[in-house]
Amino acid sequence: MTAARERTSRPTSRAASGPTGRPPLTEERKAEIRLEIARAAVDLFVTQGVAATTGEQIGAAVGVSSRTVWRYFPSKESCVRPLFSAGIDLIVGCLRQWGPEQPLEELLDRALADEDNLLAGPDRATVVALVRLTRTEPGLRAVWLQTYDEAEPAFARVLAERAGLPADDLRPTIRAAMFNAALRAAVEHYAWSTADAHPDRTTAQTRLTATLRSALAVAAEGVG
Structure with missing residues (x-):
């Protein structure tokens, strides 16, 4: 009887004995880690190529294990996705603030003037270097195109809301496709045309803004 009591009084699981180890990471911290991994991956891809880069190297550059890298990403190429998706999130935010009488080509002006965002801040050069790599690295190209597809x-949806149209209306779908293609073409054109140039940050920002403005102006004209 005594032995039975002792067995039943002992904790039978880690949960029964209370929390142990580190506290769980917040979603904000997880996002920070994902972005740190993305930056490290791009640096390694640029300096030594995608094929030569390993998960262990990416993790070491951030100070985490390769196991942690694979917990966040299914492949080394997918590690760069946060840098792509952050730019898309920025653009969706701009669309939501698009004024009724504001020309389309002015849509990103305010965002690009904010040095805290991805396209204007210190990550701009990293993103541009990454876009250049998508021209020669099929795995990165797939991630790049998938991001825009999604x-x-x-x-x-945002364009439908702005126009007061149903979400399944064809018109905002076509406009979104044109807008999407214009953005992607503009970023690629900027990245590839400045591959051999090293402008200062202000000049680079001016060129990027001008390129995006030109692309959105063409998109606003529609198909002639």
């Missing part, structure tokens, strides 16, 4: 429905 962004298009979000663009369509």
Whole structure:
């Protein structure tokens, strides 16, 4: 009887004995880790190529294990996704603030003037270097195109709301496709045309803004 009592009084699981180890990470901290991994991956991809880069190297650059890298991302190429998706989130936010009489080509002006965002801040050069790599690295190209493919429905929803149209209306869907293609073409054109140039930050920002403005102006004209 005594032995039975002793067995039943002992904790039978870690949960029964109370929390142990580190507290769980917040969603904000998880997002920070994902972005740190993305930056480290791009740096390694640029300096030594995608094929030569390992999960262990990416983790070491951030101070985490390769096991942690794979917990956040299914492949080394997908590690760069936060840098792409952050730019898309920024653009969706701009669309939501798009004024009724504001020309489309002015849409990103305010966002690009904010040095805290991805396209204007210190990550701009990293993103540009990454976009250049998508020209020669099929795995990165797939992630790049998938990000824009997944962004298009979000663009369509915002444009439908702005126009007071149903979410399944064809018109905002077509407009979103044009808008999406214009953005992607502009960023690629900027990245590839400045591959051999090293402008200062102000000049680079001016060029990027001008390129995006030109692309959105063409998109606003529609198909002639």
